Amino acid sequence: xxxxxxxxxxFAALADQTRRALLAxxxxxxxxxxxxxxxxxISLNSVSKHIRRLERAGLVHxxxxxREHFLSLSTRPLNEVAAWIExxxxxxxxxxxxxxxxxxxxxxxAKLAGRRGLRRVKK
Amino acid sequence: xxxxxxxxxxFAALADQTRRALLAxxxxxxxxxxxxxxxxxISLNSVSKHIRRLERAGLVHxxxxxREHFLSLSTRPLNEVAAWIExxxxxxxxxxxxxxxxxxxxxxxAKLAGRRGLRRVKK
DNA sequence: ATTATATTCATCCGACTGGGTGAATATCTA
DNA sequence: TAGATATTCACCCAGTCGGATGAATATAAT
Numbered sequence: 001x002x003x004x005x006x007x008x009x010x011f012a013a014l015a016d017q018t019r020r021a022l023l024a025x026x027x028x029x030x031x032x033x034x035x036x037x038x039x040x041x042i043s044l045n046s047v048s049k050h051i052r053r054l055e056r057a058g059l060v061h062x063x064x065x066x067r068e069h070f071l072s073l074s075t076r077p078l079n080e081v082a083a084w085i086e087x088x089x090x091x092x093x094x095x096x097x098x099x100x101x102x103x104x105x106x107x108x109x110a111k112l113a114g115r116r117g118l119r120r121v122k123k
Numbered sequence: 124x125x126x127x128x129x130x131x132x133x134f135a136a137l138a139d140q141t142r143r144a145l146l147a148x149x150x151x152x153x154x155x156x157x158x159x160x161x162x163x164x165i166s167l168n169s170v171s172k173h174i175r176r177l178e179r180a181g182l183v184h185x186x187x188x189x190r191e192h193f194l195s196l197s198t199r200p201l202n203e204v205a206a207w208i209e210x211x212x213x214x215x216x217x218x219x220x221x222x223x224x225x226x227x228x229x230x231x232x233a234k235l236a237g238r239r240g241l242r243r244v245k246k
Numbered sequence: 247a248t249t250a251t252a253t254t255c256a257t258c259c260g261a262c263t264g265g266g267t268g269a270a271t272a273t274c275t276a
Numbered sequence: 277t278a279g280a281t282a283t284t285c286a287c288c289c290a291g292t293c294g295g296a297t298g299a300a301t302a303t304a305a306t
Contacts, residue, residue: 011138
Protein backbone atom coordinates (compact mmCIF):
# COMPACT_ATOMS: atom_id res chain seq x y z
CA UNK A 1 0.00 0.00 0.00
CA UNK A 2 2.76 2.36 0.86
CA UNK A 3 4.54 1.55 -2.35
CA UNK A 4 1.31 2.01 -4.27
CA UNK A 5 0.70 5.30 -2.60
CA UNK A 6 4.15 6.44 -3.64
CA UNK A 7 3.45 5.34 -7.19
CA UNK A 8 0.21 7.30 -7.05
CA UNK A 9 2.12 10.44 -6.16
CA UNK A 10 4.80 9.86 -8.76
CA PHE A 11 2.38 9.22 -11.59
CA ALA A 12 0.25 12.18 -10.55
CA ALA A 13 3.32 14.41 -10.46
CA LEU A 14 4.22 13.29 -13.97
CA ALA A 15 0.70 13.87 -15.29
CA ASP A 16 1.39 17.49 -16.14
CA GLN A 17 3.19 18.89 -19.13
CA THR A 18 4.72 21.77 -17.17
CA ARG A 19 6.13 19.48 -14.51
CA ARG A 20 7.56 17.10 -17.08
CA ALA A 21 9.21 20.07 -18.77
CA LEU A 22 10.67 21.12 -15.43
CA LEU A 23 12.13 17.66 -14.97
CA ALA A 24 13.56 17.70 -18.46
CA UNK A 25 15.19 21.03 -17.67
CA UNK A 26 16.62 19.65 -14.46
CA UNK A 27 18.15 16.79 -16.41
CA UNK A 28 20.58 19.41 -17.74
CA UNK A 29 21.71 20.11 -14.21
CA UNK A 30 20.85 21.92 -11.03
CA UNK A 31 18.77 25.07 -11.36
CA UNK A 32 17.14 27.72 -9.19
CA UNK A 33 13.40 28.23 -9.04
CA UNK A 34 13.64 31.44 -11.03
CA UNK A 35 15.77 29.78 -13.69
CA UNK A 36 13.26 26.99 -14.01
CA UNK A 37 10.33 29.39 -14.21
CA UNK A 38 11.90 31.65 -16.84
CA UNK A 39 10.83 29.73 -19.96
CA UNK A 40 7.22 29.47 -18.86
CA UNK A 41 4.41 31.93 -19.34
CA ILE A 42 2.84 31.09 -16.00
CA SER A 43 3.62 32.97 -12.80
CA LEU A 44 6.57 32.21 -10.58
CA ASN A 45 4.18 31.13 -7.86
CA SER A 46 2.64 28.51 -10.06
CA VAL A 47 6.05 27.12 -10.85
CA SER A 48 6.83 27.09 -7.16
CA LYS A 49 3.70 25.02 -6.58
CA HIS A 50 4.67 22.60 -9.32
CA ILE A 51 8.08 22.21 -7.77
CA ARG A 52 6.55 21.51 -4.40
CA ARG A 53 4.47 18.80 -6.03
CA LEU A 54 7.55 17.27 -7.64
CA GLU A 55 9.27 17.37 -4.26
CA ARG A 56 6.34 15.68 -2.60
CA ALA A 57 6.66 12.87 -5.13
CA GLY A 58 10.38 12.68 -4.36
CA LEU A 59 11.28 13.50 -7.94
CA VAL A 60 13.38 16.54 -7.10
CA HIS A 61 15.57 17.53 -4.20
CA UNK A 62 16.03 21.05 -2.86
CA UNK A 63 19.28 22.48 -1.61
CA UNK A 64 19.17 25.87 0.12
CA UNK A 65 22.00 28.30 -0.28
CA UNK A 66 21.21 31.68 1.13
CA ARG A 67 18.10 32.98 -0.51
CA GLU A 68 18.56 30.70 -3.49
CA HIS A 69 16.88 27.31 -3.74
CA PHE A 70 18.68 24.84 -5.96
CA LEU A 71 16.68 21.98 -7.38
CA SER A 72 18.05 18.73 -8.70
CA LEU A 73 16.61 15.49 -9.98
CA SER A 74 16.06 12.37 -7.95
CA THR A 75 15.87 9.28 -10.08
CA ARG A 76 14.57 6.71 -7.62
CA PRO A 77 10.83 7.38 -8.13
CA LEU A 78 11.31 7.39 -11.87
CA ASN A 79 12.99 4.03 -11.63
CA GLU A 80 10.08 2.68 -9.63
CA VAL A 81 7.65 3.86 -12.26
CA ALA A 82 9.74 2.31 -15.00
CA ALA A 83 9.84 -0.95 -13.06
CA TRP A 84 6.06 -1.01 -12.76
CA ILE A 85 5.64 -0.39 -16.45
CA GLU A 86 8.14 -3.05 -17.39
CA UNK A 87 6.43 -5.58 -15.15
CA UNK A 88 3.13 -4.69 -16.75
CA UNK A 89 4.50 -5.01 -20.24
CA UNK A 90 6.07 -8.34 -19.40
CA UNK A 91 2.78 -9.69 -18.04
CA UNK A 92 1.03 -8.51 -21.19
CA UNK A 93 3.62 -10.18 -23.37
CA UNK A 94 3.30 -13.41 -21.42
CA UNK A 95 -0.42 -13.37 -21.95
CA UNK A 96 0.06 -12.83 -25.67
CA UNK A 97 2.55 -15.66 -25.76
CA UNK A 98 0.12 -17.94 -23.94
CA UNK A 99 -2.58 -17.11 -26.45
CA UNK A 100 -0.23 -17.79 -29.29
CA UNK A 101 0.76 -21.11 -27.84
CA UNK A 102 -2.86 -21.97 -27.27
CA UNK A 103 -3.70 -21.21 -30.87
CA UNK A 104 -0.97 -23.59 -31.97
CA UNK A 105 -2.43 -26.34 -29.79
CA UNK A 106 -4.67 -28.79 -31.60
CA UNK A 107 -8.01 -29.41 -29.90
CA UNK A 108 -8.47 -26.12 -28.05
CA UNK A 109 -8.83 -24.17 -31.22
CA ALA A 110 -12.42 -25.18 -31.93
CA LYS A 111 -13.53 -24.32 -28.42
CA LEU A 112 -11.78 -21.01 -28.64
CA ALA A 113 -13.43 -20.13 -31.93
CA GLY A 114 -16.87 -21.04 -30.65
CA ARG A 115 -16.41 -19.22 -27.43
CA ARG A 116 -15.64 -15.54 -27.09
CA GLY A 117 -11.93 -15.44 -26.41
CA LEU A 118 -9.85 -15.61 -23.27
CA ARG A 119 -11.97 -14.45 -20.36
CA ARG A 120 -12.38 -17.02 -17.56
CA VAL A 121 -8.93 -16.64 -16.14
CA LYS A 122 -9.49 -16.07 -12.44
CA LYS A 123 -12.60 -17.64 -10.95
CA UNK B 124 1.33 19.53 -27.61
CA UNK B 125 -1.02 16.78 -28.65
CA UNK B 126 1.50 14.17 -27.64
CA UNK B 127 1.99 15.91 -24.33
CA UNK B 128 -1.71 16.03 -23.77
CA UNK B 129 -1.91 12.32 -24.39
CA UNK B 130 0.91 11.74 -21.94
CA UNK B 131 -0.97 13.86 -19.42
CA UNK B 132 -3.99 11.61 -19.72
CA UNK B 133 -1.96 8.43 -19.58
CA PHE B 134 0.00 9.43 -16.51
CA ALA B 135 -3.16 10.69 -14.82
CA ALA B 136 -4.93 7.45 -15.57
CA LEU B 137 -2.03 5.51 -14.04
CA ALA B 138 -1.96 7.69 -10.94
CA ASP B 139 -4.48 5.57 -9.12
CA GLN B 140 -3.96 2.31 -7.34
CA THR B 141 -7.37 0.92 -8.33
CA ARG B 142 -6.83 1.66 -12.00
CA ARG B 143 -3.36 0.12 -11.96
CA ALA B 144 -4.86 -2.98 -10.34
CA LEU B 145 -7.48 -3.09 -13.08
CA LEU B 146 -4.77 -2.97 -15.72
CA ALA B 147 -2.84 -5.71 -13.96
CA UNK B 148 -5.97 -7.82 -13.96
CA UNK B 149 -6.49 -7.17 -17.65
CA UNK B 150 -2.96 -8.35 -18.32
CA UNK B 151 -4.33 -11.83 -17.54
CA UNK B 152 -6.80 -11.49 -20.36
CA UNK B 153 -10.09 -9.98 -21.40
CA UNK B 154 -12.65 -9.39 -18.66
CA UNK B 155 -16.12 -7.94 -18.17
CA UNK B 156 -16.83 -4.92 -16.03
CA UNK B 157 -18.42 -7.05 -13.32
CA UNK B 158 -15.46 -9.45 -13.31
CA UNK B 159 -13.07 -6.57 -12.94
CA UNK B 160 -15.10 -4.99 -10.17
CA UNK B 161 -15.50 -8.18 -8.14
CA UNK B 162 -12.23 -8.01 -6.15
CA UNK B 163 -12.79 -4.40 -5.09
CA UNK B 164 -14.73 -3.07 -2.15
CA ILE B 165 -15.92 -0.04 -4.09
CA SER B 166 -19.17 0.07 -6.00
CA LEU B 167 -19.61 -1.17 -9.51
CA ASN B 168 -20.31 2.37 -10.63
CA SER B 169 -16.97 3.55 -9.34
CA VAL B 170 -15.21 0.80 -11.23
CA SER B 171 -17.16 1.74 -14.32
CA LYS B 172 -15.92 5.29 -13.93
CA HIS B 173 -12.33 4.11 -13.55
CA ILE B 174 -12.69 2.05 -16.68
CA ARG B 175 -14.01 5.03 -18.58
CA ARG B 176 -10.96 6.96 -17.47
CA LEU B 177 -8.66 4.18 -18.65
CA GLU B 178 -10.50 4.17 -21.96
CA ARG B 179 -10.11 7.92 -22.30
CA ALA B 180 -6.37 7.46 -21.89
CA GLY B 181 -6.46 4.75 -24.54
CA LEU B 182 -5.15 2.16 -22.10
CA VAL B 183 -8.07 -0.23 -22.52
CA HIS B 184 -10.37 -1.12 -25.35
CA UNK B 185 -14.01 -2.07 -25.02
CA UNK B 186 -15.78 -4.72 -27.06
CA UNK B 187 -19.54 -5.00 -26.77
CA UNK B 188 -21.25 -8.34 -26.97
CA UNK B 189 -24.89 -8.16 -26.08
CA ARG B 190 -25.24 -6.67 -22.65
CA GLU B 191 -21.70 -7.61 -21.73
CA HIS B 192 -18.77 -5.22 -22.12
CA PHE B 193 -15.42 -6.90 -22.58
CA LEU B 194 -12.33 -4.89 -21.74
CA SER B 195 -8.82 -5.55 -22.96
CA LEU B 196 -5.46 -3.85 -22.65
CA SER B 197 -3.97 -1.47 -25.18
CA THR B 198 -0.24 -1.22 -24.89
CA ARG B 199 0.54 1.78 -27.06
CA PRO B 200 0.06 4.46 -24.38
CA LEU B 201 2.10 2.43 -21.95
CA ASN B 202 4.87 2.24 -24.51
CA GLU B 203 4.78 5.99 -24.96
CA VAL B 204 5.11 6.50 -21.24
CA ALA B 205 7.99 4.06 -21.08
CA ALA B 206 9.67 5.90 -23.93
CA TRP B 207 9.40 9.22 -22.13
CA ILE B 208 10.84 7.77 -18.95
CA GLU B 209 13.71 6.12 -20.79
CA UNK B 210 14.56 9.36 -22.57
CA UNK B 211 14.50 11.15 -19.25
CA UNK B 212 16.72 8.58 -17.60
CA UNK B 213 19.14 8.71 -20.47
CA UNK B 214 19.40 12.50 -20.24
CA UNK B 215 19.96 12.24 -16.53
CA UNK B 216 22.68 9.63 -17.02
CA UNK B 217 24.38 11.83 -19.60
CA UNK B 218 24.41 14.67 -17.16
CA UNK B 219 25.93 12.46 -14.48
CA UNK B 220 28.54 11.26 -16.92
CA UNK B 221 29.40 14.84 -17.81
CA UNK B 222 29.85 15.67 -14.16
CA UNK B 223 32.05 12.67 -13.64
CA UNK B 224 34.19 13.62 -16.60
CA UNK B 225 34.42 17.18 -15.33
CA UNK B 226 35.61 16.01 -11.92
CA UNK B 227 38.34 14.00 -13.59
CA UNK B 228 39.48 17.07 -15.49
CA UNK B 229 42.40 18.99 -13.98
CA UNK B 230 41.84 22.75 -13.57
CA UNK B 231 38.05 22.83 -13.33
CA UNK B 232 38.08 21.08 -10.01
CA ALA B 233 39.14 24.09 -7.96
CA LYS B 234 36.54 26.33 -9.54
CA LEU B 235 33.91 23.68 -8.99
CA ALA B 236 34.81 23.31 -5.32
CA GLY B 237 34.76 27.03 -4.72
CA ARG B 238 31.58 27.55 -6.63
CA ARG B 239 28.28 25.86 -5.92
CA GLY B 240 28.11 22.96 -8.35
CA LEU B 241 26.75 22.64 -11.84
CA ARG B 242 24.09 25.29 -12.30
CA ARG B 243 24.82 27.63 -15.21
CA VAL B 244 24.12 25.15 -17.93
CA LYS B 245 21.64 27.02 -20.06
CA LYS B 246 21.88 30.81 -19.72
C1' DA C 247 19.48 51.62 6.78
C1' DT C 248 17.56 51.08 2.36
C1' DT C 249 16.66 48.78 -1.67
C1' DA C 250 16.57 44.83 -4.69
C1' DT C 251 16.20 39.92 -5.38
C1' DA C 252 14.52 35.06 -4.42
C1' DT C 253 11.09 32.54 -2.77
C1' DT C 254 7.07 31.30 -0.28
C1' DC C 255 2.50 32.10 2.10
C1' DA C 256 -2.37 33.14 2.01
C1' DT C 257 -6.43 33.48 -0.70
C1' DC C 258 -9.56 33.04 -4.40
C1' DC C 259 -11.56 30.77 -8.44
C1' DG C 260 -13.40 27.32 -11.77
C1' DA C 261 -12.67 22.60 -12.94
C1' DC C 262 -12.06 17.93 -12.13
C1' DT C 263 -11.73 13.59 -9.08
C1' DG C 264 -13.18 9.58 -6.56
C1' DG C 265 -16.53 7.91 -3.90
C1' DG C 266 -21.41 7.26 -3.02
C1' DT C 267 -26.77 6.43 -4.25
C1' DG C 268 -30.79 5.64 -7.02
C1' DA C 269 -32.88 5.45 -11.47
C1' DA C 270 -32.62 4.30 -16.36
C1' DT C 271 -31.38 1.40 -20.31
C1' DA C 272 -30.43 -2.75 -22.69
C1' DT C 273 -30.12 -7.52 -23.06
C1' DC C 274 -30.84 -12.25 -21.82
C1' DT C 275 -33.80 -15.91 -19.80
C1' DA C 276 -37.97 -18.27 -18.27
C1' DT D 277 -44.82 -11.11 -21.08
C1' DA D 278 -42.25 -10.72 -16.91
C1' DG D 279 -38.08 -10.89 -14.38
C1' DA D 280 -33.14 -11.08 -13.79
C1' DT D 281 -28.61 -9.38 -15.14
C1' DA D 282 -25.03 -6.02 -16.98
C1' DT D 283 -23.90 -1.59 -17.39
C1' DT D 284 -24.41 3.20 -17.52
C1' DC D 285 -26.56 7.82 -16.47
C1' DA D 286 -27.62 11.63 -13.44
C1' DC D 287 -26.74 13.65 -9.35
C1' DC D 288 -24.45 14.78 -4.71
C1' DC D 289 -20.39 15.56 -1.79
C1' DA D 290 -15.78 16.81 0.00
C1' DG D 291 -11.10 17.23 -1.60
C1' DT D 292 -7.52 18.68 -4.68
C1' DC D 293 -5.53 21.04 -8.81
C1' DG D 294 -3.68 24.66 -11.62
C1' DG D 295 -3.66 29.22 -12.26
C1' DA D 296 -3.83 34.02 -10.60
C1' DT D 297 -2.90 37.91 -7.32
C1' DG D 298 -1.01 40.39 -3.41
C1' DA D 299 1.49 40.27 0.86
C1' DA D 300 5.20 38.39 3.68
C1' DT D 301 9.82 36.65 4.58
C1' DA D 302 14.68 36.18 4.06
C1' DT D 303 18.96 37.17 2.07
C1' DA D 304 22.14 40.12 -0.73
C1' DA D 305 23.89 44.41 -2.36
C1' DT D 306 24.48 49.48 -2.01
